[in-house]
Amino acid sequence: MAPLRIGYVREHFCSPLLQFEADDKSETFTLVECPSIALTDPLISGIAKGSQAYKLVGSYVSTPLNWAVITGKDTPYKTIADLKGTTLGISRPGSGSQTMAYVMALQQQWPTDDVKFQVNNDIHNLVASVNDGSTSAFMWEWFTTKPWQDRGEVRFIGSVPTPWPSWMIAAHPTRAANDALTAFLSSLSKYVTAFDNEQSRASRNVPFIKEKFGYPEEDIKAWMATVGYPSDCGSVSEKVVKETLSTLEKAGVVKTADGGFDIKTFVNTDVAKLI
Structure with missing residues (x-):
């Protein structure tokens, strides 16, 4: 059987x-770096909009993702409220950076159909756009973008945590064999549990992340205090999917289908345990 190809983003x-x-000496899977890999909300909204390229097969991070609201080093914006009516940078349509801008608009009680966007593809172009004035701000995960703030290239003016757990696992409905996915998720659960336990948090995790990503120890420890992982990566919460869909609908990102959404449209229940 060919190894699974697992798309991932090189982040902490x-x-x-x-x-x-x-540790995978038998090479049951290979990692494929995907800088634009989707988070929970784009995965769910993509299926809601009709994509049949994937279904949810598991869960990866059980805590919200903290999105920093980021502006340029010399801009006049001091608070999130100052961004009303301006153009926000996003990586691509339908991305988490766009969805969370809608969530921010809901929190600020701005009309979501009046939020303007400029597509800038990646973090480097987003940073450039807030400094050249073509956008007012953009949103990205707090600790990933903190080095740009530490170097004085941007400023953080707020944050918006996701109303849902940040990372889920999706797979093509037919390209990946169900038994291979089940085995992968079972093994991944063991590594997630080992990483998430108290002893690893106090010892192994910090030097591992520092070596891999070069973050300062204080930032790693601060992040570790906020993140949690599921005990079973092979499960999907029906409540999480439904509540995410509800928020996305309020934000104007998706529209409820006639008769409502069927959970089995979103989850491959031959692989994932629906909880």
């Missing part, structure tokens, strides 16, 4: 996956 959240890869 993927540390348990990287530890799993390092």
Whole structure:
């Protein structure tokens, strides 16, 4: 059987996956770096909009993702409220950076159909856009973008945590064999549990993340205090899917189908345990 090809983004959240890869001597899977990999909300909204390219097969991070609201080093914006009516930078349509801008608009009681966007593809172009004035701000995960703030290239003016757990696991409905996915998720759960336990948090995790990503120890420890992982990566919460859909609908990102959404449209229940 050919190894599974697992798309991932090279960020601190993927540390348990990287530890799993390092120990996978039989090479049951290979990692494929995908800088624009989707988070929980784009995965769910994509299916809601009709994509049949994937279904949810598991869960990866059980805590919210903290999105920093980031502006340029010399802009006049001091608070999130100052951004009303301006153009926000996003990586691509339908991305988490766009969805969370809608969530921010809901929190600020701005009309979501009046939020303007400029697509800038990646973090480097987003940073450039807030400094050249083509956008007012953009949103990205707090600790990933903190080095730009530490170097004085941008400023953080607020944050918006996701109303849902940040990372889920999705797979193509037919390209990946169900038994291979089930085995992968079972093994991944062991690495996630090992990474998430108290002893690893106090010892192994910090030097591992520092070596892999170069973050300062104080930032790693601050992040570790906020992140949690599921005990079973092979399960999907029906409540999480439904509540995410509800928020996305309020934000104007998706529209409820006639008769409502069927949970089995979103989850491959031949692989994932629906809880």
